[in-house]
Amino acid sequence: MFEKVLVANRGEIAVRVMRACEELGVGTVAVYSEADKHAGFVRYADEAYNVGPARAADSYTDQEAILEAAKKADADAIHPGYGFLAENADFAARVEETDGVTWIGPPSGAMERLGEKTHARQVMREADVPIVPGTTEPVEDVEQITDFGDEHGYPVLIKAEGGGGGMGQKIVRGPEDAEEQLETAKREGEAYFSNATVYLERFLDNPRHIEVQILGDEHGNVRHLGERDCSLQRRRQKVIEEGPSPALTDDLREKIGEAARRGADAGNYYNAGTFEFLVEDEDRNDEGLLDEDADFFFLEVNTRIQVEHTVTEEITDIDIVKWQIRVADGEELSFEQDDVEIEGHAMEFRINAENAANEFAPATGGEFDVYDPPGGIGVRVDDAHRQGDDLVTDYDSMIAKLITSGGDREECVARGKRALADYTIEGFPTIIPFHRLMLTDETFLEGRHTTKYLDEHIDPERIDEAQERWGTAEPTASDDEDEEVVEREFTIEVNGKRFQVDLEERGAPAIPTGDGGGGGGGQAQRPQPGRGGSSDDSGGGVSAEGQEVAAEMQGTILEVNVAEGDEVAAGDVLCVLEAMKMENDIVAESAGTVTHVEVSEGESVDMGDTMFVID
Known part of the structure; x- marks a missing residue:
């Protein structure tokens, strides 16, 4: 077994992998960006290394930085989690070529064949798996x-x-x-x-999204672990996943599962992966289910662990992440396909820092003023935060996952209602009120929702009412700043490796911290040169007269369409801002001359940052 695994990811999935390693007696290494300096997953690891600035391209997807951290830590394996470099076949190949380091995932060749969609479609067609x-x-x-x-x-x-x-x-x-x-x-x-x-x-107009969990080893064994139904989506982003699907007959689910196994065999695939399908939701049988005559089509392969792998773990009692590690270490699967038993029902609720009543807009900042997750029978929480942590908004908005399970779907829903009501997060909005609404929604409870339901059918006023009834207020500044005891946590880096020092000051003012490498506590704000949102005079904020065009949300600049001196008309697109995986055109409200351009392609911005000035 490996001695030390570097987890090339962040947040709850990093902690999930580290927990599996801990149970296997394997040491763990975290990598983190400047934005995640005080994050919970960093605290959880045995060792931690800084790999760069907040921008993912300069840290979490910087292949050289990740490999250098593995070398410094003397790690003998890398687990990529999901997102970032998890499906990057080139990076997997680089790890495979690195002496003494093992890639915990499918081989790079299989990732290239099945991870890239056009290649995967060719493989599936040859394996007699129906494709769209x-x-x-x-x-x-x-x-x-x-x-x-x-x-x-x-x-x-x-x-x-x-x-x-x-x-x-x-x-x-x-x-x-x-x-x-x-x-x-x-x-x-x-x-x-x-x-x-x-x-x-x-384009399939009204499908269900069904996916099959696969586990394989390098000895030629491939098993499917049943299906998950991921049909409840908004803007093609999953929000609640469950297993087994409430809409399929046993005959259809077995047919889809066997198609996934054929595809994995044809692609010479091993380790964990997910084969995704679209099932046309038409012509249900007398019991209101889709039977084996329903049309289904291969969608894609996710050559990694999935966010919703937890659903399958709860209904099969198989630890998928542990098996990822064991398979990478050369072990053979110890169970046959007939040994895989699906028992009960499970649901996963993505706990996102979003306001569902505001078109699921992500929170732009805040702190975990109160963080009190639920517990009890049939309740699992995968998270990385603790009360008092700052909310990091530089990446995706998911902060935790709530998974409930029961003997059947009805009991699973009942436990979901209890757990969501018990889940207290204060300091910024979350979509917990939306989840509570869905567990009272007739269409969802009957299992008749499709991928179009949230975007096209649900009444938005119901979401507004749920947010008003169960929602958390926007963060406000604390009125009580006067404390006799000041506790500060300092982060010190030596050759890129992270150490923590705790300091308690009695009868003294808080220690000021700037932007230096050893600052801690998350209280000091960095000046942001060239931006109107700077909180002090040293930030060099825009002082020119004219119309300031500010960012209305946190995001990343994908494209800048104007330069200083350009003439623009009202409605002209100044730049394209990506937020929560949606592109937003930032337009000029009136005609004029662009006198200042304060952003560039690939740059991250916060809400309120000045991007342009038009005179």
């Missing part, structure tokens, strides 16, 4: 899209080859949309997955 009608070669120009639309009809779905989680997916509703949506999909693919390649699929 579409292209198996990359799409280069608009004419290919319009020709496909003429043949298969509109809408047409453009998908980024390296995409996932809804990123790089654009719907073309008619020929006139083709050029703009093609450019957008390519841009998102390049920005988020370093791969601008896209392909086409027929």
